[in-house]
Amino acid sequence: MSENTFHGVPRSNIPWYPTINYEKCLSCGKCVKYCKHDVYGFEEKQGKKVPFVKNADNCIVYCNGCDAICASGAISHPSKMETGRIISKLRKEAE
Numbered sequence: 854m855s856e857n858t859f860h861g862v863p864r865s866n867i868p869w870y871p872t873i874n875y876e877k878c879l880s881c882g883k884c885v886k887y888c889k890h891d892v893y894g895f896e897e898k899q900g901k902k903v904p905f906v907k908n909a910d911n912c913i914v915y916c917n918g919c920d921a922i923c924a925s926g927a928i929s930h931p932s933k934m935e936t937g938r939i940i941s942k943l944r945k946e947a948e
C-alpha cells in the first residue's frame with residue numbers, strides 16, 4: 854500500500870489537524886457534518902455525545918475550514934507558517 858504524502862513528505866509526519874477545546878465545545882455536531890474527510894467522529898463521554906478527532910491524518914494540509922464554522926470558537930489549527938517550516942525541514946532531511 855502506498856503511503857499518503859504531501860509534497861513528498863509522509864502525511865503522518867506533518868502535525869496539521871484540528872484541536873478541540875472542550876471548555877468551549879457545545880457538542881452541536883456542526884464540525885462532524887461539515888468535514889467531508891471523515892476527520893471527526895462522535896464519542897460518548899460521561900453520558901454526553903462529544904466530537905473527537907478520529908482521523909487526524911485525513912485533515913487536508915493547510916485547510917482550516919472548520920475553525921470558522923464552529924460558532925463557539927472551539928476548533929483551532931496550528932500556524933500555517935510554522936507548519937510550512939516543518940514541511941521544508943522534513944523535505945530537506947529527505948534529500
Ligand code: SF4
Pocket residue numbers: 873877878879880881882883884885904922923924925926927928
Ligand atoms: S462545531 Fe464546535 S461546538 Fe460544535 S461540536 Fe464541533 S467543536 Fe463543538
Ligand code: SF4
Pocket residue numbers: 871887888889890892893911912913916917918919920
Ligand atoms: S480543516 Fe478541513 S479537512 Fe481538516 S478537519 Fe476541518 S474541514 Fe476537515
